[in-house]
Amino acid sequence: MKRSLPVFLLLVLACADAGSTTTTTTTPATTTTTTAPVSTTGPPEECPPPPYELAFLPVGVGSATLDPAEIQPDVWTSVPGISATLWGREDEVAIALIRGALPAVEWPGDRGEVLVDGTRGVVGPHPDGTWVAGWFEEPRERCDLYTMVFYTPVANSDVRDTLAGMNRVGG
DSSP: OTTHHHHHHHHHHHHHHTTOOOOOOOOOOOOOOOOOOOOOSOSOOOOOOOOEEESOOOTTOOSSEEOGGGSOOOTTTOOTTOEEEEEEETTEEEEEEEESOSOSSOOOSOOEEEEETTEEEEEEEOTTSOEEEEEEOTTOOGGGEEEEEEOSSOOHHHHHHHHHTEEEOOO
């Protein structure tokens, strides 16, 4: 909608001037454009592991974390420079806690507010069947952004209890 507004205004002005005989001369403004240098050194440096421990895990989710190098990246975990801690259910990911990115996909459904160890965030179901939470901590640099993904099957109460039982334990 925002992109179509200038076109709409030009059409309105053109229609308003259609019967007019007044000539208007405009002089283009001088503008200066600066661009930031583009990095060609590769992906950003990886963020440290997320500094949280989970006091609650849903039934069937193991307390041992999975090795991210052994898991196929998906839309939530494939952002360069992130650090992911993964908890498994049998041979698959059940929960992914990602440091260095807010949710990579905008979810269109309802979202509710949640507190993660005192930090305000949002959580809600995504059409792909996951539940997703996102929050940031000050000073809001890249490694201060967090996403937590709960893969199906998962109950709403398990999402709530897991987020409520998170404790920040480090940097």
